[in-house]
Amino acid sequence: MPLRDALPRLSRPLVRALVKGEPGPPFPRSRRLRPRLPLFLGLLPFRTVDLVLVADLVLAWILFAGGYSLLLTLNGMPPQPGVPTPGINENVLFLCALVSSLPVALRNRWPLAAWRLATGGMLLAAHFMDRLFTQPYSSSGVITYLLVVYSVAVRCDRETVLGAWLVSMLALVAVKPGDPLIALGAVMLTVTALLGYNVRTRRLAAGRLAEEERRSERALAAQAVLEERTRIARELHDVVAHHMSVIAIQAEATPLKAAGDPGTLEEGLREIRALSLAAMTEMRRVLGVLRDGDERADTAPQPGLGRLEELIATARSAGLTVTLRLGGDLLGLPTTVSLSAYRIVQEALSNAMRHAPGAAVSVRITRSGDELRVHVANGAGGGRERPPGNAGHGLLGMRERVSMIGGRLWAGPVGKGFAVTAILPIMEDAEDGA
Known part of the structure; x- marks a missing residue:
C-alpha cells in the first residue's frame, strides 16, 4: 500500500x-x-x-x-x-x-x-x-x-x-x-474498550432481531388479511356468479316464455324474486363475516351437499338439462369437503349457464374410501362452442378450494363442451369454513 x-x-x-x-x-x-x-x-x-x-x-x-x-x-x-x-x-x-x-x-x-x-x-x-x-x-x-x-x-x-x-x-x-504501570493501564483500557464494543454489538444484533420479528409479525398479519380477503372474495364470487347468472337468464327467458300470458310472466317473476332473496341472504352472511372478525354474524349454516337438489333445481329452471348421479355414502362428510363439493358444482353449473345455455349437464358425485370425486360435464349448448380460455375467476376459486384441503382438480374442454373433475380427500379434522 x-x-x-x-x-x-x-x-x-x-x-x-x-x-x-x-x-x-x-x-x-x-x-x-x-x-x-x-x-x-x-x-x-x-x-x-x-x-x-x-x-x-x-x-x-x-x-x-x-x-x-x-x-x-x-x-x-x-x-x-x-x-x-x-x-x-x-x-x-x-x-x-x-x-x-x-x-x-x-x-x-x-x-x-x-x-x-x-x-x-x-x-x-x-x-x-x-x-x-x-x-x-x-x-x-x-x-x-x-x-x-x-x-x-x-x-x-x-x-x-x-x-x-x-x-x-x-x-x-x-x-x-x-x-511500569503503563502496561497495567494499557490492559485496563483495552479490556474496557473491548467490553463496551462487545455490548454495542450485542445490542445492535438484538435490535436487528427484534426488528426482523416485528417485520415477520407484520408480514404474517398482512398474509392473514390477504387470505381472509381471498376467502371472502371467493365466497362472494360463488354467490354472485351463480345466482346472478340464473337471474339474468330467467329475466331474459321469462318474457319469451310467457308470450303475453300474465300467469306465466308472474310465475317467472316470482322465481326471479326468490333467487334474488336467496342471493341476498348468502351475501349478507358473507358480509357479516367480513364485518365481524369473530364470525359471530355467521349464524346461517354453510351450504353443502344436502342442498344439492335445490341447486340442481335452480339450474334446471334456468334452462339447463341436468342429470345427477350419486354414489357411496355421502352422509356425515366434513363441512369443508361438503362445502367445497357444493361450490365446485355450483361454479360448474354457472359456467354452463353463461357459456353453454340450454346444454345438457351431467353431475356425478361418488365417494370411494377416503376420497370424494366430483365430476361435472356439459355439452355445447345450442350449437355454440364455449370460447376457449374464458375461465374468469371461477376456475381459480375452484383450484384454491381444492388445494386448501389437499385435493386435485382437472378442468378443460371436452369435445364441444367442458368438464370439471375434482378429487377431494375426506379428512375428519379438516377446518370448517374453507
Whole structure:
C-alpha cells in the first residue's frame, strides 16, 4: 500500500475520535431504569426519572468531593526534608478535581465530549498530581476515564472507538514515560474498550432481531388479511356468479316464455324474486363475516351437499338439462369437503349457464374410501362452442378450494363442451369454513 494512501487511512480513526466523530443514539433502557414519578411530583418538568443519569451524577459528586479533599490534604501536608513545598493554588486543585469527575456526569448524553474532556483533564492533572503524589494518577481520575472509554465504545462506531483507544494509549504514555504501570493501564483500557464494543454489538444484533420479528409479525398479519380477503372474495364470487347468472337468464327467458300470458310472466317473476332473496341472504352472511372478525354474524349454516337438489333445481329452471348421479355414502362428510363439493358444482353449473345455455349437464358425485370425486360435464349448448380460455375467476376459486384441503382438480374442454373433475380427500379434522 503506498504511503500517501496509508496515512489518510491510519489518521482517519484519530480524526473521528478527536474532531468529526458523532455518537450513535442511546439504546433504549428498561422501564425499571426509567420509573414514572409519583403524582404529587407532577409539577416537575419531567414525568420519568433516569436512574442511570442519577447514578452518574451521584458518582461524579463522590469522585469530585473525594478527589478534591485528597488534593487539599496532600497540598497542606508539611514539607518533608529535602522536598520543596508544593504550594499549588487551591483554584488549580479545584479545576483538577473537576475535570477528573465531571466527564462521568456527561458520558450518558455526550460520550465523545466526555472522553475528550477526560483526556485533556488527565494530561492537565498529571502535572500537578506528580508534584503532590508519587504517581500522576488519582483513583477518581482512573475510574472516570475507564467509564468514559466504556461509554464511547458502547455508543460509537468501530473506527471512532479505535481512534479513541489509540489516543488514550498515547496519552497514557505521555503522562509519565517509562512508568511500569503503563502496561497495567494499557490492559485496563483495552479490556474496557473491548467490553463496551462487545455490548454495542450485542445490542445492535438484538435490535436487528427484534426488528426482523416485528417485520415477520407484520408480514404474517398482512398474509392473514390477504387470505381472509381471498376467502371472502371467493365466497362472494360463488354467490354472485351463480345466482346472478340464473337471474339474468330467467329475466331474459321469462318474457319469451310467457308470450303475453300474465300467469306465466308472474310465475317467472316470482322465481326471479326468490333467487334474488336467496342471493341476498348468502351475501349478507358473507358480509357479516367480513364485518365481524369473530364470525359471530355467521349464524346461517354453510351450504353443502344436502342442498344439492335445490341447486340442481335452480339450474334446471334456468334452462339447463341436468342429470345427477350419486354414489357411496355421502352422509356425515366434513363441512369443508361438503362445502367445497357444493361450490365446485355450483361454479360448474354457472359456467354452463353463461357459456353453454340450454346444454345438457351431467353431475356425478361418488365417494370411494377416503376420497370424494366430483365430476361435472356439459355439452355445447345450442350449437355454440364455449370460447376457449374464458375461465374468469371461477376456475381459480375452484383450484384454491381444492388445494386448501389437499385435493386435485382437472378442468378443460371436452369435445364441444367442458368438464370439471375434482378429487377431494375426506379428512375428519379438516377446518370448517374453507
